[in-house]
Amino acid sequence: MTPSASALRLDTAAQDLLFRQAHSTHAFTGEPVTDETVRAVYDLVKYGPTAFNQQPLRVVLIRSPEARRKLVGHMARGNREKTARAPLTAVLAGDRDFHTELPAQFPALPEAATRFYADPGVRERSALFNGGLQVAYFIMGIRAAGLAAGPMSGFDAAGINKEFFAEGAHFVLAVVNIGRPAEDVRHSRGPRLDFQQVFSTA
Amino acid sequence: MTPSASALRLDTAAQDLLFRQAHSTHAFTGEPVTDETVRAVYDLVKYGPTAFNQQPLRVVLIRSPEARRKLVGHMARGNREKTARAPLTAVLAGDRDFHTELPAQFPALPEAATRFYADPGVRERSALFNGGLQVAYFIMGIRAAGLAAGPMSGFDAAGINKEFFAEGAHFVLAVVNIGRPAEDVRHSRGPRLDFQQVFSTA
Numbered sequence: 001m002t003p004s005a006s007a008l009r010l011d012t013a014a015q016d017l018l019f020r021q022a023h024s025t026h027a028f029t030g031e032p033v034t035d036e037t038v039r040a041v042y043d044l045v046k047y048g049p050t051a052f053n054q055q056p057l058r059v060v061l062i063r064s065p066e067a068r069r070k071l072v073g074h075m076a077r078g079n080r081e082k083t084a085r086a087p088l089t090a091v092l093a094g095d096r097d098f099h100t101e102l103p104a105q106f107p108a109l110p111e112a113a114t115r116f117y118a119d120p121g122v123r124e125r126s127a128l129f130n131g132g133l134q135v136a137y138f139i140m141g142i143r144a145a146g147l148a149a150g151p152m153s154g155f156d157a158a159g160i161n162k163e164f165f166a167e168g169a170h171f172v173l174a175v176v177n178i179g180r181p182a183e184d185v186r187h188s189r190g191p192r193l194d195f196q197q198v199f200s201t202a
Numbered sequence: 203m204t205p206s207a208s209a210l211r212l213d214t215a216a217q218d219l220l221f222r223q224a225h226s227t228h229a230f231t232g233e234p235v236t237d238e239t240v241r242a243v244y245d246l247v248k249y250g251p252t253a254f255n256q257q258p259l260r261v262v263l264i265r266s267p268e269a270r271r272k273l274v275g276h277m278a279r280g281n282r283e284k285t286a287r288a289p290l291t292a293v294l295a296g297d298r299d300f301h302t303e304l305p306a307q308f309p310a311l312p313e314a315a316t317r318f319y320a321d322p323g324v325r326e327r328s329a330l331f332n333g334g335l336q337v338a339y340f341i342m343g344i345r346a347a348g349l350a351a352g353p354m355s356g357f358d359a360a361g362i363n364k365e366f367f368a369e370g371a372h373f374v375l376a377v378v379n380i381g382r383p384a385e386d387v388r389h390s391r392g393p394r395l396d397f398q399q400v401f402s403t404a
Contacts, residue, residue: 002245003242004241004242004245004246005242005245005246007238007239007242007347008242008243008246008346008347008348009219009346009347009348010216010219010220010246010345010346010347010348011213011215011216013213014212014213014216014346015246015346017211017212018212018342019246019247019249019250019339020246020249022249024251035403036209037209038401039206039397040205040206040207040209040210041210042397042400042401043204043206043207043397044206044207044210044212044217044221044222045221046394046395046400047221047222047224047391047394048221048338048341049226049341049351049353051353051355051376052355053392053393055394055395055400057400058400058401058402059400059401059402060401060402060403060404061401061402061403061404062404063403063404064404067404091404101395104393105392105393105394105395106392107392108392125330128327128330128331128334129330129331129333129334129375130334131331131334132330132331132332132333132334132335132337132338133334133335133337133338133341134338135334135335135338136250136334136335136336136337136338136339136342137221137338137342139250139251139335140220140250140338140339140342143212144210144211144212144216144217145209145210145211145212146210146211146212149251151251151253153253153254164404173331174253189249190255190307190308190309190310191255191306191307192248192249192257192307193248193257193303193307195241195244195245198244198248198257198259198260198261199240199244199260199261199262199263200260200261200262200263201237201262201263201265202262202263202264202265202266202269202293202366
């Protein structure tokens with residue numbers, strides 16, 4: 001165990017499951033991912049914090065061959081085959097109209113929604129950032145379920161939005177393949193920035 | 203244990219520590235948070251996945267009374283006292299120039315950086331979204347260390363950017379108070395959306 005691993009309260013098996021031994025995955029076994037598992041993931045990660053308790057994340061689970069065929073057509077070339085073969089693929093989107101739910105979701109400050117009505121650009125940024133928080137919690141939840149996630153940003157966003165979110169208030173944030181990893185297919189991990197490259201003190 | 207908790211591989215103690223029993227915290231004990239602890243947190247959460255392995259997150263740890271005084275002056279009224287009293291406060295920012303690091307961070311696709319050079323708006327959105335992923339991982343890491351996080355979005359962003367990021371490439375994403383929670387001070391948790399409000403099937 002490294003000194004930093006033992007300095008944390010989270011046990012090392014959980015550290016490995018969520019972060020240290022987890023990898024973005026490109027090839028999966030054929031084992032299906034059930035709706036029950038996805039519900040269990042959401043029932044955990046829905047508690048992750050966001051600004052004003054806003055919850056812009058929306059998820060489309062791709063179950064039909066027709067929807068998968070359409071989605072694959074909007075993916076970047078390098079993401080097509082793995083998306084065609086994944087046991088489950090989720091299209092994660094942000095809802096620009098999250099502010100209409102704020103009075104119910106953040107009763108502590110009923111006026112929180114008012115700041116979002118005037119400016120669609122503020123809503124867009126908020127849904128992008130807080131949707132990002134929720135995408136990260138969702139990825140952690142997939143790993144918490146003992147599954148592997150293959151999150152992707154290489155796709156034609158306008159095409160996906162037109163195909164799956166034609167009503168206009170939702171916009172794609174990420175596409176995530178989900179399943180049990182095929183054991184022997186794993187890309188090497190890219191380097192991470194050092195502590196002193198990221199942190200400074202004031 | 204709920205059925206959804208037992209459906210996950212992550213043990214329930216870890217589920218509680220990171221999600222179910224964790225709360226955004228507004229009052230802390232006086233116990234300090236050392237740089238060693240922050241290093242241990244980063245050494246875990248740096249492995250969280252992002253698009254093209256970009257790492258836009260930058261963190262300023264507020265240690266001096268002078269920096270804290272300046273920061274508090276930019277916080278929204280309701281966030282001032284708790285920020286003044288927190289054992290440690292971190293200003294989390296995104297780096298708009300993350301793309302200059304991509305050739306080193308994502309050697310699998312050396313041309314990944316090229317798409318970011320042309321359009322500052324694309325960089326801004328990418329730093330906001332992927333910085334959001336990294337903010338979420340950081341919050342999980344604080345909890346993994348057995349500490350509580352008090353993430354805040356109520357502040358004068360332009361004021362903080364001018365004060366702490368005058369060089370222009372960094373922009374504040376969130377301000378997070380960190381410490382051991384004072385046991386008896388806890389806001390009630392806001393409601394979360396139901397599974398069927400968030401998920402659909404195609």
